[in-house]
Amino acid sequence: MTFTWITFHRDALEALEADSYADFLRRPQEAERMPNQFYGRRETRAAGREVSLFAAGNMTAKQAAKNLAVKLAAGTS
Incomplete structure (x- = not known):
């Protein structure tokens, strides 16, 4: 059986990528916020x-x- 990418697969992958990318962009902001929360x-x-x-x-x-x-x-x- 051969796998073939169809529109459903592409749409699901694009939605996952968009969601993951937003999380990925938030990581540096969170990493900066945490120490500032406690500093001083x-x-x-x-x-x-x-x-x-x-x-x-x-x-x-x-x-x-x-x-x-x-x-x-x-x-x-």
């Missing part, structure tokens, strides 16, 4: 300090992760 927030700076304390050996990774999660959750609620 007090909670983000506090979380950075938690990571620094972990790196310095003043707490375990589990403690640092818990503190980070609590601080970020407090900033978004």
Whole structure:
């Protein structure tokens, strides 16, 4: 059996391409928006300090992760 492209197939492929292309174009905008959403927030700076304390050996990774999660959750609620 030989496959033959018909108008239905072409239309479906063009619709998929148009939809995917729009998503593809939105990706860079979303990638830029996400860091800007958090940059400079007090909670983000506090979380950075938690990571620094972990790196310095003043707490375990589990403690640092818990503190980070609590601080970020407090900033978004």
